[in-house]
Amino acid sequence: MSQEKLDNYFQEWQDNEALAEEMIPLLGKLYRKYNVVPSLYGRSLINRSVLRILKNHRYVKRVEGTELSVRDTFPLIKTMTELDLAPAHIDLGRLAVAFKNSGRDDVEAYLKEELSDIVGGHSANGMGGEPKDVVLYGFGRIGRILARILIEKAGGGNLLRLRAIVVRGSGDDLEKRASLLRRDSVHGPFGGSISVDQENSALIANGNYIKVIHADSPTEIDYTAYGINNAIVVDNTGKWRDEEGLSQHLQCKGVTKVLLTAPGKGNLKNVVYGINHSDIDDGERIISAASCTTNAIVPVLKAINDEYGIKHGHVETVHSYTNDQNLIDNYHKGDRRGRSAPLNMVLTETGAAKAVAKALPELSNKLTGNAIRVPTPNVSMAILNLNLEKSADTNSVNDYLRQIALHSPMHKQIDYVDSPEVVSSDFVGNRHAGIVDAKATIVDDTNAVLYVWYDNEFGYSCQVVRLLQYMSNVRFKYLPVARD
Incomplete structure (x- = not known):
């Protein structure tokens, strides 16, 4: 040359x-x-x-x-x-x-x-109204990632305003809380600057003034005392997962709705944004965002069921270890989860397969599931072993899923990768609910095996924020218009 x-x-x-x-x-x-x-x-x-x-x-x-x-x-x-x-x-x-x-x-x-729907419409068709107050109840893995996303989006005038976080403790931990938001071993440094207002118990992140409230129970808090009104509380603790427990938040002054970042129990509506979010009634005040795994698999299952039909299937989740496991062998109320998470693959159960039916009733009683916790800190995989109603082949299924990922209304939920070299760390920070690995797809007549990666922290948190926007009536047009 x-x-x-x-x-x-x-x-x-x-x-x-x-x-x-x-x-x-x-x-x-x-x-x-x-x-x-x-x-x-x-x-x-x-x-x-x-x-x-x-x-x-x-x-x-x-x-x-x-x-x-x-x-x-x-x-x-x-x-x-x-x-x-x-x-x-x-x-x-x-x-x-x-x-x-x-x-x-x-x-x-x-x-x-x-762009005819929005051209010249900045003044006439702006989002309008006052920002919606958001409170993060709990500041663990999901809470801190949600804070990062909400702070990032605030720069564009997004009508969601993170006003407070609620944590347990005595109030002498602000520097540590700020440090955990500032530095993350998985997702890297915070994109911006964070300072601490010790006197007023607050964090200031990229100009966002965030009150830090210390409380041991939701009922202890009067949010209006901090200028917070009509807020949505996002409960990240997982401590309460039914309507009775989560209703404690609604007893607080200044709270209008509650969003749970875990699978809800009882009659609580489990919502996967992009699939059944439009089923939320205006009067519903407590909603569950389901689990990271449910969010990852439901969009792909819907796409496959719509095109090929699903007779039955099995979901095997290869999931990064989480904070509810032990670092070293010790007592745990759950089977096998007491064994050292960084040293073992741990076979455990998952409710994701059954939870699918709450978002996709047409798949009720058609799926089974299990999970293996593995020694990685983030990014998981769901293996969908499906028996289809219509025969197909690998190329046609991959081409169909690629089109869904690029051009359908589920393009925010389903991503698509076609590389023989990708591994789990390549998907850290991916904002989709799940990513179809086309090179791993196997289809033989009516038997299909699909491999779906997902960032069980960040991708899930993006789904939570999308649901949070919907609950707050923050509705954006997506252009150009996606076609089914």
Whole structure:
């Protein structure tokens, strides 16, 4: 290869870097001024580095088969900043690919057609209203990740405002709480700055003033005393999982609704966002966001059942160990869970298979399930062994799931990867409920085995925030319109 051609490769890279650098303030303007959230096939472009933006463009080639560079997307972004857009989530990748394939050259005319619902609607069709107060009751793994996501989204004028966290203790632990939010062994450092207001018992994270309330029981708290009103309490403790226990939150002044980040018991509605969230009645005040595993498998199961039908199946979960297990062998009320989590694979039970029926009643009594806890700190896998009603083959099932992941209303829930080299750590921070591993798919006539990765911490927390937005009537348009 000639030196001239080698130099051209490097010059092209530098040109793309420069264009990505120009793109960052434009993306920031869309996000902070107009509350427009741009992404590339589900990969966020907000608060991303130049290299991450370039990598997200490269991802499009892998999933869509079409080269997409910043030279394709930059004109669209620049034009979007001039259209006075109303709040929305916009998949810039899908827009750019469609525009590229259309053969058209008038970017403004194209965007005015595709985004007609929101063009010129910033003032008239803004989200309006006051931010919704959110309280995190419990500040463990899920609580801290939820805090990170809510703080991140607050930068775009999202109408969810994290006002307080509730923890046990005496009140002398603010520095430790701040440190745990600031540094995370799995998800890395917090994206921004955190300071501590010791005198007023609060954390200040990227300008968000978050009251830290110490209490041993929900009934001890009067949220209105801290200026918190009509709040949704997100219970991350798992201590109460039925309506009676969670109703304690509703007895507190300043609370209107409760969202549980665990499978609910009894008649409590278990909701997987993207599947049955529209079943929530306006009068329902306590909702469960189900489990991380249920959120991961239900969208894929729905997609398969809609197209091929499911006679019956078995779900085997290979799950990272969690905080309810022991670091070393010790007493535990659960079978086998007392054995050292970092040293053993631990066979245990999961209620995820039965919980599927609460979100997808058509699969009631059709699934069994088990779980194996393994010595990794995060990212799990569900193996779906299914007997189908219609015959199929591996290629057709993969192609169908790829289309669902890219173009269906479940594109926020289902991700798709087609690489022979991916391992669990590659999915840390993935915002989808589950990721189909196409290289592992096995289909023979009516027998199908699907492998679904999921970040059981971050991906699940993103689903919780989506549900939290829905419960708060924070509804965004998703453009371009996804088609079934």
